Amino acid sequence: MIKVGFPSHLVQQTVMSGGAEQQMMQIYLRVRPFSKEELSANEDQDCVVIEDGQTVSLNAPKGSANMKSSEKGIGLSIHKFTFSKVFGPQTTQGELFEDTVKSQVFDFLEGKNALIFSYGVTNAGKTFTIQGTLKDPGILPRVLVATFHYMGGHQYKEMDLKPYLRNGAQCLDPDQVKQERTAKMAILASVREEGDHQRTRSSSEPLITSDSCLSSFSSSNNLTVFSGSPAEASSEQFALWVAFFEIYNECIYDLLQPTLSKKRSSLRVCDDGAGNAYVKDLRWINIQNLSEANKLLQFGNKNRSAAATKMNQSSSRSHGIFTMKLLKIEGKTLKRISEFSLCDLAGSERCNKTKTFGERLKEAGNINNSLLILGKCINFLRNNQTDRMKVGYIPFRESKLTKLFQAFFCGKGMASMIVNINQCASTYDETLHVMKFSAVAKQVVQVIQDKHVVSPGPCLVGRDGKPLWRDGVIDNRVLESYLSEDELLDEEDEGDMSLLPQNELLNTIENLRTKLLAERKKNLVQEMEIRKEMGDAMLQQLLESEELRIREIEELKESHAEKLENTFELYRDAIKEHAYQCAMNNLEDNYVPLDEFTAEQEKAERGVVDPAARFDAVF
Numbered sequence: 035m036i037k038v039g040f041p042s043h044l045v046q047q048t049v050m051s052g053g054a055e056q057q058m059m060q061i062y063l064r065v066r067p068f069s070k071e072e073l074s075a076n077e078d079q080d081c082v083v084i085e086d087g088q089t090v091s092l093n094a095p096k097g098s099a100n101m102k103s104s105e106k107g108i109g110l111s112i113h114k115f116t117f118s119k120v121f122g123p124q125t126t127q128g129e130l131f132e133d134t135v136k137s138q139v140f141d142f143l144e145g146k147n148a149l150i151f152s153y154g155v156t157n158a159g160k161t162f163t164i165q166g167t168l169k170d171p172g173i174l175p176r177v178l179v180a181t182f183h184y185m186g187g188h189q190y191k192e193m194d195l196k197p198y199l200r201n202g203a204q205c206l207d208p209d210q211v212k213q214e215r216t217a218k219m220a221i222l223a224s225v226r227e228e229g230d231h232q233r234t235r236s237s238s239e240p241l242i243t244s245d246s247c248l249s250s251f252s253s254s255n256n257l258t259v260f261s262g263s264p265a266e267a268s269s270e271q272f273a274l275w276v277a278f279f280e281i282y283n284e285c286i287y288d289l290l291q292p293t294l295s296k297k298r299s300s301l302r303v304c305d306d307g308a309g310n311a312y313v314k315d316l317r318w319i320n321i322q323n324l325s326e327a328n329k330l331l332q333f334g335n336k337n338r339s340a341a342a343t344k345m346n347q348s349s350s351r352s353h354g355i356f357t358m359k360l361l362k363i364e365g366k367t368l369k370r371i372s373e374f375s376l377c378d379l380a381g382s383e384r385c386n387k388t389k390t391f392g393e394r395l396k397e398a399g400n401i402n403n404s405l406l407i408l409g410k411c412i413n414f415l416r417n418n419q420t421d422r423m424k425v426g427y428i429p430f431r432e433s434k435l436t437k438l439f440q441a442f443f444c445g446k447g448m449a450s451m452i453v454n455i456n457q458c459a460s461t462y463d464e465t466l467h468v469m470k471f472s473a474v475a476k477q478v479v480q481v482i483q484d485k486h487v488v489s490p491g492p493c494l495v496g497r498d499g500k501p502l503w504r505d506g507v508i509d510n511r512v513l514e515s516y517l518s519e520d521e522l523l524d525e526e527d528e529g530d531m532s533l534l535p536q537n538e539l540l541n542t543i544e545n546l547r548t549k550l551l552a553e554r555k556k557n558l559v560q561e562m563e564i565r566k567e568m569g570d571a572m573l574q575q576l577l578e579s580e581e582l583r584i585r586e587i588e589e590l591k592e593s594h595a596e597k598l599e600n601t602f603e604l605y606r607d608a609i610k611e612h613a614y615q616c617a618m619n620n621l622e623d624n625y626v627p628l629d630e631f632t633a634e635q636e637k638a639e640r641g642v643v644d645p646a647a648r649f650d651a652v653f
């Protein structure tokens with residue numbers, strides 16, 4: 035039996051010099067209840083046993099790959115895992131929120147960044163945990179309720195301060211504000227119309243379907259509200275902007291962008307010049323109440339499932355990311371920005387290389403790179419932290435997902451993960467894989483740098499040398515005098531290089547060239563491997579089909595020979611029959627009754643000879 039995880043005293047927060055704090059990454063486990071269908075399919079074989087509030091053991095069922103290999107003496111059939119906290123099948127959505135995310139919501143409201151991942155195989159309860167259902171709202175609606183409750187009557191209604199790049203904000207002129215309002219109204223109106231047609235929607239769908247439900251959130255005992263909010267007399271105001279996007283097949287798609295044509299256009303990940311990745315041209319929408327939040331969520335979910343259907347894929351193959359940005363404003367001055375992201379990861383089983391040849395061929399171009407790289411990064415982070423002599427390169431930039439959330443692993447916010455599992459015997463091997471991944475993630479230490487100060491973002495300077503920041507926000511007039519991003523970035527560029535001095539640019543280009551070369555080499559090797567694998571598989575298939583064909587021909591020959599033999603027998607019998615019949619017919623024709631014959635003989639004896647008659651009688 036193995037025991038993975040750190041002793042509980044290491045899970046505590048530690049204050050480091052310079053005000054930074056370090057803490058083990060919080061990994062929670064949620065075990066979902068069996069469905070009726072699963073119980074009747076005999077899926078309950080005591081594979082998952084919750085031992086206490088932090089420990090779970092997994093017992094391999096008969097027939098699982100894990101059991102088979104343990105019978106051969108490879109590995110064990112029982113595994114024990116520890117988590118920050120384990121939530122059993124009876125845990126309510128409210129309890130889960132209280133014990134996992136609530137403290138991060140506090141931090142978010144106080145100006146810090148937070149990221150929640152839900153990780154697990156398909157059908158393990160990830161979406162249920164993040165979004166929930168109408169009756170049972172998940173984490174996301176609860177965070178929204180808490181945020182609006184916190185903002186109370188201190189909402190900034192102007193809409194002229196908008197998130198920009200990763201950590202900054204931009205001043206919008208009246209025309210731009212008008213455009214913002216129009217775009218938002220178009221989405222909200224489209225949801226209202228569609229909502230009217232969808233009254234019959236099943237309550238189990240992870241959507242919040244009515245305004246009345248949302249308003250009941252705040253009053254419902256079911257949902258936590260926060261007592262802390264700005265003092266009534268305070269001049270502080272808050273603006274909440276949200277974005278919703280998905281990463282599918284290493285392409286980013288905006289879920290709040292109405293899809294006018296059949297083909298969705300993908301967005302790029304850029305660098306803001308301070309090493310922070312952001313999604314360029316992502317649509318940010320300012321929301322003023324829960325009802326608007328609800329409609330945007332519906333709009334995004336609908337967009338996601340419609341796209342999945344079009345591509346003949348399930349939405350569980352993409353990562354869905356809902357991000358909120360809270361701007362704290364005093365007068366017209368931006369005081370701080372904080373970010374809260376909820377990431378519903380794609381089903382983890384997609385990473386496994388257990389596909390048959392045909393499926394592998396189909397999915398060769400679709401391997402979920404982001405999930406593989408996330409695992410790699412977590413592994414590297416853990417290794418770097420446990421063996422400080424061997425600090426290695428962490429491949430954050432190898433996938434869109436890790437690029438975007440790199441900051442969370444580098445001291446600019448807290449990330450935690452909710453691991454979802456089901457208890458089914460048939461998916462045991464996948465579940466074990468998820469648990470092993472979580473055990474590694476749990477050992478990652480996060481360092482939160484200077485948690486009380488949140489920078490409003492990089493300081494940008496225009497062409498004329500004037501600072502782009504005015505009172506903590508980017509001045510749009512100065513921005514206009516600044517080189518446009520398109521001037522500086524060609525289509526292939528990934529970073530917003532305009533913000534770097536020349537020598538750094540040259541260094542960056544050199545680094546990028548080296549990385550590109552390495553990347554190309556790696557891709558080439560990978561491609562060769564895949565080609566070889568496919569070639570081998572094809573050859574194998576050809577040999578098998580050749581063998582099959584020869585066997586079929588042999589069988590065909592045998593069956594023809596048998597048929598020929600039978601036909602020959604039939605003919606022989608028929609000829610025999612025919613010869614017999616002929617003989618019988620001849621006999622009949624030549625038959626002379628005995629008395630006639632005797633009379634003829636007597637006649638002959640008497641001397642009357644009829645030669646013809648005599649001849650007939652004889653023959």
Ligand SMILES: Nc1ncnc2c1ncn2[C@@H]1O[C@H](COP(=O)(O)OP(=O)(O)OP(=O)(O)O)[C@@H](O)[C@H]1O
Pocket residue numbers: 065066067123154155156157158159160161162163238349350380381454
């Ligand atoms: N804690 C729970 N209590 C009751 N039902 C649950 C719970 N968790 C999940 N379910 C139900 O289990 C089913 C699968 O859950 P869900 O769709 O959230 O899985 P998922 O991991 O998001 O799957 P996918 O990756 O395919 O999107 C749903 O019908 C959901 O309502």
